[in-house]
Amino acid sequence: xxxxxxxxxxxxxxxxxxxxxxxxxxxxxxxxxxxxxxxxxxxxxxxxxxxxxxxxxxxxxxxxxxxxxxxxxxxxxxxxxxxxxxxxxxxxxxxxxxxxxxxxxxxxxxxxxxxxxxxxxxxxxxxxxxxxxxxxxxxxxxxxxxxx
Amino acid sequence: xxxxxxxxxxxxxxxxxxxxxxxxxxxxxxxxxxxxxxxxxxxxxxxxxxxxxxxxxxxxxxxxxxxxxxxxxxxxxxxxxxxxxxxxxxxxxxxxxxxxxxxxxxxxxxxxxxxxxxxxxxxxxxxxxxxxxxxxxxxxxxxxx
Numbered sequence: 001x002x003x004x005x006x007x008x009x010x011x012x013x014x015x016x017x018x019x020x021x022x023x024x025x026x027x028x029x030x031x032x033x034x035x036x037x038x039x040x041x042x043x044x045x046x047x048x049x050x051x052x053x054x055x056x057x058x059x060x061x062x063x064x065x066x067x068x069x070x071x072x073x074x075x076x077x078x079x080x081x082x083x084x085x086x087x088x089x090x091x092x093x094x095x096x097x098x099x100x101x102x103x104x105x106x107x108x109x110x111x112x113x114x115x116x117x118x119x120x121x122x123x124x125x126x127x128x129x130x131x132x133x134x135x136x137x138x139x140x141x142x143x144x145x146x147x148x
Numbered sequence: 149x150x151x152x153x154x155x156x157x158x159x160x161x162x163x164x165x166x167x168x169x170x171x172x173x174x175x176x177x178x179x180x181x182x183x184x185x186x187x188x189x190x191x192x193x194x195x196x197x198x199x200x201x202x203x204x205x206x207x208x209x210x211x212x213x214x215x216x217x218x219x220x221x222x223x224x225x226x227x228x229x230x231x232x233x234x235x236x237x238x239x240x241x242x243x244x245x246x247x248x249x250x251x252x253x254x255x256x257x258x259x260x261x262x263x264x265x266x267x268x269x270x271x272x273x274x275x276x277x278x279x280x281x282x283x284x285x286x287x288x289x290x291x292x293x
Contacts, residue, residue: 088257088258089254089257089258090257091257091262091263099290101293104290104291104292104293105238105292105293108238108240108292109237109238109292111260113262113263114240114262114263114284114285114289115289115290115292116288116289116290117290128288131280131283131284131287131288132284132288134280134284135263135280135281135283135284136263138277138280139265139266139268139277139280139281140263140264140265141253141264141265141266142253142264143253143254143257143264
C-alpha cells in the first residue's frame with residue numbers, strides 16, 4: 001500500500017490505562033517514530049502552540065483526541081486546532097468512550113476527521129486499533145507527506 | 149429512484165469504479181451504493197437538483213468517496229461546495245486519487261476532507277485498500293446522524 005507511516009503522533013488522553021494500551025499498540029508495533037502525550041486539553045493546546053513557535057517542525061502528523069478531558073475538553077481542543085491556520089490540516093481522530101449523538105455531531109461540526117468509540121472489551125480495543133492502523137497508517141496520505 | 153444511500157461513489161474511470169464496487173460488495177458494504185460519473189452529477193445528487201430533483205436531501209450518504217480529477221466539476225470543487233453548505237458540511241468525504249505526487253493533499257485537508265487515499269495501481273493492493281477503507285468508514289467509524 002502506498003501510504004507512509006506518520007512520523008509523529010500526538011495522543012491527548014487522561015486515562016492512564018488507555019494511554020498504556022495505545023502506547024503499546026503504536027510503539028511496540030513500530031507504527032510511529034515519535035509519540036507525544038498530553039494528559040489534558042490545556043497541555044495539548046500548549047504543546048501545539050510550542051510546535052507553531054518552532055516553525056511547525058515539532059507539530060504532529062496526526063492527533064488522537066479524547067473528548068472527556070480535564071481543564072479543557074476535547075471539543076474545545078478540536079475547535080482550537082481547526083480554526084488555526086497552522087494546525088487545521090492535521091487530521092484529528094476522536095477516540096472516546098462516548099457514542100452520544102450530540103458528541104458525534106459536535107465533533108463533525110468542528111471538523112473532526114472521524115469519530116471512533118473506544119470499545120470496553122480489550123480484544124475489541126485491539127481489533128479497533130488494527131483497523132485504525134490499516135486505514136490511517138496503511139492507505140491514507142497525510143498532509144505532511146505532500147511535497148508542496 | 150434510490151432513496152437511501154450509504155456510499156456515494158464519484159468516479160469517472162469505469163474500471164476504477166468497477167473495482168471499487170466489487171471490493172465493497174465482496175465485504176457486504178455496497179448494498180446501498182450510488183455511483184455517479186462526475187462532479188456535476190455528484191452535486192446534483194447531494195443537493196437534490198437536476199435529475200435528482202425530488203430526492204430527499206436529508207437522506208445523506210454516510211460517506212462520499214470522491215475522485216479528485218474528473219470532467220465538468222472536479223473533486224476539490226465538489227468538496228468545497230459540500231463543506232460550505234450547512235445541510236451537507238459534516239458528511240464524511242474521502243478523496244480518492246490515482247496520482248502519487250498530488251499537490252492537492254494539503255488543499256483538501258485544509259478544505260476539511262476526512263481522509264485522502266491514493267488508489268494503488270496493483271489490483272490486489274487496490275482491493276485491499278478499498279476493503280480497509282470500507283471497513284473503517286462503514287463499521288468502525290461513527291457517522292454524524
